[in-house]
Amino acid sequence: xxxxxxxxxxxxxxxxxxxxxxxxxxxxxxxxxxxxxxxxxxxxxxxxxxxxxxxxxxxxxxxxxxxxxxxxxxxxxxxxxxxxxxxxxxxxxxxxxxxxxxxxxxxxxx
Amino acid sequence: xxxxxxxxxxxxxxxxxxxxxxxxxxxxxxxxxxxxxxxxxxxxxxxxxxxxxxxxxxxxxxxxxxxxxxxxxxxxxxxxxxxxxxxxxxxxxxxxxxxxxxxxxxxxxxxxxxxxxxxx
Numbered sequence: 001x002x003x004x005x006x007x008x009x010x011x012x013x014x015x016x017x018x019x020x021x022x023x024x025x026x027x028x029x030x031x032x033x034x035x036x037x038x039x040x041x042x043x044x045x046x047x048x049x050x051x052x053x054x055x056x057x058x059x060x061x062x063x064x065x066x067x068x069x070x071x072x073x074x075x076x077x078x079x080x081x082x083x084x085x086x087x088x089x090x091x092x093x094x095x096x097x098x099x100x101x102x103x104x105x106x107x108x109x110x
Numbered sequence: 111x112x113x114x115x116x117x118x119x120x121x122x123x124x125x126x127x128x129x130x131x132x133x134x135x136x137x138x139x140x141x142x143x144x145x146x147x148x149x150x151x152x153x154x155x156x157x158x159x160x161x162x163x164x165x166x167x168x169x170x171x172x173x174x175x176x177x178x179x180x181x182x183x184x185x186x187x188x189x190x191x192x193x194x195x196x197x198x199x200x201x202x203x204x205x206x207x208x209x210x211x212x213x214x215x216x217x218x219x220x221x222x223x224x225x226x227x228x229x230x
Contacts, residue, residue, distance in 0.1 A: 098160075103159060
């Protein structure tokens with residue numbers, strides 16, 4: 001039922017760069033800001049990126065966001081074992097008049 | 111510091127209702143919408159709706175329209191989410207969250223989550 005599509009998994013070795021995609025449509029990503037969250041099971045999601053590519057205070061610059069058309073991406077550089085988590089994109093959807101989340105991507109550090 | 115503290119875990123039977131509370135502190139409660147987001151077992155995050163604590167106005171996701179009611183008590187800075195006609199698929203962790211974004215910063219805070227288990 002998620003409107004935004006992400007790959008179910010992504011992986012890399014420590015120090016590598018991993019990119020997660022988020023595919024949407026003209027009613028969400030193309031016309032509204034994209035947000036990225038890191039979610040460790042049993043805890044509250046943590047905002048990593050807001051307004052497509054802005055980092056909240058305290059989020060390291062290893063995390064970066066970009067957007068083009070109806071797709072967005074989150075890049076994690078200098079991958080660390082502590083980055084293992086689920087990652088979600090989110091955006092406002094004009095057709096649903098509500099926030100929509102991506103399907104989620106589990107990142108594994110090999 | 112900003113905190114959203116939710117009520118404890120609930121176990122309900124199919125067909126029953128559940129009411130989850132979310133107490134805000136560390137900011138002006140009426141300044142930002144309270145959103146409710148859930149994560150069913152093995153599933154992703156799902157937005158259920160939002161409420162403006164100042165006006166009480168609400169907007170619900172189509173999927174939950176008719177079954178969810180979001181209210182607040184401004185005197186105690188607390189928001190509530192009431193979900194009726196519970197079924198097993200409603201077993202999930204329910205989060206309240208307040209988010210607002212500026213060109214120069216962000217306000218994005220979540221409660222700790224409330225596990226609601228629906229089981230006969």
